[in-house]
Amino acid sequence: MKDELSNRLSNAPVVPLIGENDAGRAVATANALSQGGLSVIEVVMRSDDAQKGMEAIIQQTEGLLVGAGTVLTLDQCKSVLDSGAQFIVCPGLVDEIVTYCLGKDVPIYPGTMTAGEVQRAYAMGLREVKFFPASLAGGVPMLKALGSVFREMRFMPTGGVSAGNLAEFLALPSVLACGGSWLTPAAAVEAGDYSQITQLASEAVDIAKSARA
Ligand code: 3PG
Numbered sequence: 381m382k383d384e385l386s387n388r389l390s391n392a393p394v395v396p397l398i399g400e401n402d403a404g405r406a407v408a409t410a411n412a413l414s415q416g417g418l419s420v421i422e423v424v425m426r427s428d429d430a431q432k433g434m435e436a437i438i439q440q441t442e443g444l445l446v447g448a449g450t451v452l453t454l455d456q457c458k459s460v461l462d463s464g465a466q467f468i469v470c471p472g473l474v475d476e477i478v479t480y481c482l483g484k485d486v487p488i489y490p491g492t493m494t495a496g497e498v499q500r501a502y503a504m505g506l507r508e509v510k511f512f513p514a515s516l517a518g519g520v521p522m523l524k525a526l527g528s529v530f531r532e533m534r535f536m537p538t539g540g541v542s543a544g545n546l547a548e549f550l551a552l553p554s555v556l557a558c559g560g561s562w563l564t565p566a567a568a569v570e571a572g573d574y575s576q577i578t579q580l581a582s583e584a585v586d587i588a589k590s591a592r593a
Contacts, residue, residue: 381466382487385445388420393550393557393592394584395536397449398433398564399424405569406433407440412574413563414444416581422449422469422559425456431463438464447487449559454480461486469536469559471512473497478504489536493517498530508534508556515540520548527554543583550591 389395396413398421400406410421421444423434431448438446447467448460454476457468467487470477474490481488482505491512492498501509511523514537518525523535537549538559549558563584568576 381445381485385420385467385487388445389557392417392419392585393555393588394418394546394563394581395420395422395447395538395557395559396563396581396584397422397424397538397559397561398437399426399430399561399566400433400564400569401427401429403429403433403436405572407436408572408574409564409569409577410437410441410444410446412577413581414441416578416583417585418563418581419443420445420447420557422447422467423465424449424561425452425460426450431460434460434465435463451477453477457481469510469538471510473501473509475500475504478506482506491538492535493522495526495529498526498533502530502533507532508536510559511535511537513539514549514558515545519545520552523549523552523554527552530554543580543587546584546587547591550588 445466448465449469451457451468451470457477469489471491489510491510534556536556541558541560542562563580
């Protein structure tokens, strides 16, 4: 799983976030992203029905790698894994979640924003972490500083990333991929404007190609 995830992220280093209560809309959003060239998707657990939306995506789509984001507790982590989540993303660094995922060989991206947190993640054996909230935590200059000392660590900046600054983040060799909700605007999802979502995904793929060229 880890290798497959790494391959996909090196081809298209962008992870769109889906935060949708309605399972039908979650599936349509995931398909729209996939049509635009993004096949690694994070479904954020921020509403009562988010997990059902993730399950629907896993059951009703093909060719996607679907992870659960905004995972706050170990119980929640176990539950989303039971539902079929293929990777876990957390806003912060919770040791018991990291240890559990490492033990099960499940890719885990805990949120970090300080050198202390990155070092703790490093000590636990992680070499890939989320950097959150990327823009408020110092953005590209902070990532350059962290990357210069944690030379083996790769970061997934999320929080404040958009089509406008994606290229700057992806130009850093320490950046594994960028995550964000700009690819799934709530208004477009509510209006059923899935072509806009495909368009945003395909624009992100193009930006990533030029940034990594
Ligand atoms: C996250 O859960 O990683 C962030 O809330 C996403 O931030 P964004 O909405 O600015 O992309």
